[in-house]
Amino acid sequence: MLEKNNQAPDFCLPDMDGREICLQDFRGRWVVMYFYPKDNTSGCTLEAIDFTAFIDDFRKMDGIVIGISPDSTKSHANFTGKYDLKVTLLSDPEHRVLEKYGVWQLKKMYGREYYGVARTTFLIDPEGKIAEVWEKVSVGGHAEAVKCQLEAFHQ
Secondary structure: OOOOEOOOOOOOEEEEEOEEEEHHOOOOOEEEEEEOOOEEEEEHHHHHHHHOOOHHHHHHHOEEEEEEOOOOOOHHHHHHHOOOOOEEEOEEEEOOHHHHHEEEEEEEEEEEEEEEEEEEEEEEEEEEEEEEEOOOOOOOOOOHHHHHHHHHHOO
């Protein structure tokens, strides 16, 4: 897992419209990058809706919100349309970026082990360094906590 003050590894992934989006395109801006397990599941839907609710606040602070999961671009497009999401969703089905950021992890549920996405959020500063990390995110209130942290950096 990457930590605060590490340089955020650069990458390029397709968004929900199939356009290639690269992290370096956002140099000079704050990037809220959250990793989540799956489109259209209860926790992931709530998280995306909450980030969308604060999207104007993030934009006023020169921030962009990016969600990354292993889902396909088609799944992201459907998810975005169904809930009128304003966040940018990126598709990483090969887990390249998930592994780079240390969020593709061994998990256990009902005694079964499997690999999956550990819900994690990174706040990346305008110089491309990780300013804050939230691990094992609990969805309720998380988007607001991230917004408050970004506001604190602006004071």
